[in-house]
Amino acid sequence: MTGMAVFRILLERLVLLVVASLVIFAAMNLLPGDPAAVMLGLDASPESLAALHQKLGLESSLPARYLHWISAFIRGDLGQSYIYDVPVRSLIGERLQSSLPLILLAMLLSLGAGIPLGVIAAAKRGTLLDTGLMGFLQLFKSIPDFWLAMMMTFLFSLTLHWLPSSGFPGWHAGALPALRALTLPAIALAIPQAAITARFMRSSLIETLSQDFIRTARAQGYSRRGVLWRIALPNALIPVLTLAGIQLPVLVTGTIIVESVFSLPGCGKLLLEAVNQRDIPVVQNLVMLIVASVMVLNVLMTIFVRWLDPRLEADPS
Amino acid sequence: MIERPNRTLRAGSILLGIVLLPATVITLLDGGHAPPIDVLHRYAPPSLLHPLGTDPFGRDLMVHVLTGAFNSVTIAAIAVCLATIVGTALGLIAAVRPARAIMGLTDLGLAFPPVLIAALLVTALGASATGEILAIALFGLPAQIRITRQAARSILIQDYIAASRLAGRGPVYIMRRHVLPNILPLLTVQATSSLALAILSDAGLSYLGLGAPPPRPDLGRALASYQIHIFDHPLLVAIPGVTIMLLVLGFNMFGDGLRDALDAAHEEHTP
């Protein structure tokens, strides 16, 4: 992985980020209707409309408004919520306390369960265990995560009383209650992802095991088990990690939905409230922040995968 | 094209048939409207008149869920058609030209999950079926472009394409006569799998209130309104969820089976 290659990836993603910000800005400001009227509703008085125009800076030209927004965004100023009349930044900061751990936990669980399951299925391919496992995973791939979440609250919270069914006590109440509140949401979020990961892991490993260099390693004295774990697995993991990067936005969607099911006060909940109340500054900045975070994570994943796979350096496609 | 329907394909068709056949019949009979509200018969247990009972508004649960399933599949199918047509066209262009802009678009799409597109559209325009379809289609577009481009490229490097080009055929003719027919099976498989994903997206969006607005019934919206009754009337939550699962599983298996069948047919022709 040369510095030049890293630089090129970063530059590409930066351009994409600018395009993304333009798309978000355009959606909020160019679509039919006056943003102020959208926010105030149909029966707003002309005076309050004018006041809001002033407040949102709608008098200035579009390019000026875009530049003003994006430069503030880069400085970390995410604007003022229209509904709550507090800085969007403090709103988001508060909500990240549950959203960020939730998404990280879900990712960890999905890789932590998906990879071993895929390896087991590949190692035992063609057996009853493999067929059964794959059928089971196909089923879980097809379950809507929010419905799974509901069924899990029914079983684990309402019937068995093991874990809380909704709400988030916050980290100040101690790590254990907070983690307990996040457990069910994270599992609900992780199960469909783990199913996708496991199926992909299996096919990637089987594909790798059929390569010539596996035979070379066997001729060198590697045992069947050794070749699976030490030679085939590292190679087969590369596309799986790439997939994990691609699946990130899906995980974001899932987080927003699952937060809604468990009434977690996270970013997803904030976004939905803002959409319902037409709180444009919150929607615009929050969507931009989510897109930017997904892209940054994706870049990190891309660089990591390229570092793992030296061939990609020579062939960037 | 498919001489030997395999077990996966058959199982997928059966799952789809279980939901889609009655859903279509009921929608055709009722015109796709929600069943009438009947406050006197709320939460009725399953009976001959209401095979799955009634919901908190006294509506027949089975009719409501089946109509909802029909609507969900319709929205998903329109979105997938849109993504397939636009994505195939862009993918074919990207296969023959160095189209940085198109490939950039696919990278951009990877960072915009449907829920964010829908959030933007609903904030600006309010909830609508069009907006939801657009959000799902836009999300499916990048994968469609990539797959088409890759498949088209593998055809374009074949010798007979070079021969056709030497014979003076233009790119449009080559695409229509040689490339499209060859990648059509792959596109069909892809569309089927996309349908499964689109149904999941539709369910999620309408659960969040970002999908098509009432009055037409929808599975995601039904789940959202039944959720608080999960302890007293678990069937209300179980039935719509199982219906979504059957549809998604059905399309997934149908797609997998279709791919296996096409692979098998392909192997038979090339010994």
Added chain:
Amino acid sequence: MSPLLHVRNLSVQSPERPILHEVSFTLEPGQILAVTGESGSGKSTLALSLMGLLPPGFQAHGSIRLEETELSTLSQQDWCRLRGKRLGMVFQEPMTALNPTRRIGTQIGDTFRLHTTLSPREIDTETRTLMEQVGLSEAGVNERAYPHQLSGGQRQRVLLAMALACQPELLIADEFTTALDARTQAVMMALVTRRCETQGMAVLMISHDLGLVRHYADHVLVMKDGTCVEQGPTPSVFDAPHHPYTQALLAMSLHGAARTPLTPLSVFTAPS
């Protein structure tokens, strides 16, 4: 002298059809035995059964003895101790036979790691010595290079280094110089023959290149449809072939290819 390798009535059955039928031969230390015949005659299957690496579903019968060890009844664990240590193998496809994500130094060092108790530092030293011996250092190839950064000939040298690391008693070479140009081919064969002379390593060389066979092999075994049709010392097989198939094979390769000028047709049917 007692033979190093003694193969008696070796038959191999794939799930669909028989592949080898009652093949017997012996190989003595320091000797090179060439196995030749057209593709599909079972040469590669023979090599894989000597390594205990037949694909799943294949069944082998008969006896393979390496000195005092009977290989046909060996446990998986014992096979792993043998492969790479007493038996080395190099394959034909230099492009795909190396792991693309491991540095070549690591891949060569793996043989030491699997079979010796050397310290990491000693393994590094041994690896570097080996790379010098096979001429990689001379070509400026670093042990930290990845396979995709090397030429086909250099990759083949890496494979040879991996196979030779623990000084095996028997090297099995499956068409391993076929993909190389004539000069590199000669250099690689020189490396192998030096090991035969200095350390008494025996070589089972699979090749359809009869020029190569005649030049390097002490003994020749000709195969057709899974059976051995003729075997003996190289000069006698080449000068006085008994079996009509051997005669035809020799006529085609030595006289046909060398003496017939290229016609437009033969350009299209040239060996691919």
